[in-house]
Amino acid sequence: PTRRSSDLDAKEVVASIYAGIHQRNVQTGHVRLTPILNFYNPESSTRYVRGYTSMPTIDTTKSHVNKVAGDDSSWQQIAVSALEGCKQVKTYVRNQYLEFYIPYLEGTTERNYMPDFIAVVTKPDGESVHLLIEISHFPTYEPQKQETIRRYICDYWIEAVNTFGKYGQWTMLEVNNVDNLNELLTNKIQNL
Numbered sequence: 001p002t003r004r005s006s007d008l009d010a011k012e013v014v015a016s017i018y019a020g021i022h023q024r025n026v027q028t029g030h031v032r033l034t035p036i037l038n039f040y041n042p043e044s045s046t047r048y049v050r051g052y053t054s055m056p057t058i059d060t061t062k063s064h065v066n067k068v069a070g071d072d073s074s075w076q077q078i079a080v081s082a083l084e085g086c087k088q089v090k091t092y093v094r095n096q097y098l099e100f101y102i103p104y105l106e107g108t109t110e111r112n113y114m115p116d117f118i119a120v121v122t123k124p125d126g127e128s129v130h131l132l133i134e135i136s137h138f139p140t141y142e143p144q145k146q147e148t149i150r151r152y153i154c155d156y157w158i159e160a161v162n163t164f165g166k167y168g169q170w171t172m173l174e175v176n177n178v179d180n181l182n183e184l185l186t187n188k189i190q191n192l
Contacts, residue, residue: 011108033160044100051097060084068094075135075178082181083119088189090128092119104152106145113149115172121185123192131188132158132172135181150174 046064057067058080070076076094083092094117101112117133132153158170173188175181 009108011105015105015108033156033163035157035160035164044098046093046098049093049097062089062091063093064091065093069096078178079117079133079135079181082185083117086121086182086185086189088122088186090120090122092117102153102157104149104156106148113153121189121192124190128168129192130168130170132170133175133185134172135175135178 049065051069053069055069056071058070058077060066060068060080062084068076068080070080080094083089095114098118100118101114103110103112105111115132116135119131119133120128121131123129153172158172161167161170171188171192173184175184
C-alpha cells in the first residue's frame with residue numbers, strides 16, 4: 001500500500017530528500033558537507049576525562065588517558081594490546097567518559113552512535129589520520145540499523161569533518177572479530 005502525504009512525518013520527508021540530494025551530489029562530484037559544531041563546546045579534550053569503574057583497569061602508554069576499563073582477556077584488553085603494539089598508532093583513547101558521539105536518525109528518531117576507540121595513526125606517506133574504531137557491536141544490530149549508522153558515519157559525519165579540515169582527516173574501521181584487530185588495523189593503515 002502506498003502512503004498518503006498526510007501519513008508522512010516531516011523529519012522523514014526531509015531525511016529522504018536530503019539523502020537523495022546527497023546521493024546525486026556524490027555521483028556528480030559536487031559534495032560539500034560541513035559540520036555543525038556544538039555552540040557551547042565545539043572542541044573537547046581528554047584532559048577532562050574522569051570516570052569511576054568497578055572493572056579492572058589496563059595501563060596504557062600510547063593513550064593520553066592513563067587507564068582503560070576492561071576485564072582480563074576481554075575485548076577491551078585485546079583492543080588495548082593491539083593498539084599499544086601497533087607501531088603506526090601514535091595515540092588512542094577508548095571512548096568511555098568522553099561523550100564523543102555521532103548523531104544519526106533512525107527513521108524519525110534522533111540517536112547517538114559512540115565508537116569504541118579513537119586513534120591517531122600514521123599513514124605510509126607519513127601523514128596522520130584519525131581512525132574511529134568500532135569493535136563487534138554492529139553485528140548485533142539488525143542489518144537496516146547497521147547500514148543507517150554506517151551511512152551517517154561515513155557519508156555524512158566523516159565527509160563533513162574532512163571537508164571542514166580543521167580537525168584533520170578521519171576514517172573508520174569496523175572490526176567484527178576483535179581477535180583479528182591486529183591484521184585489520186595494519187591493513188587499514190596500509191591502504192589509507
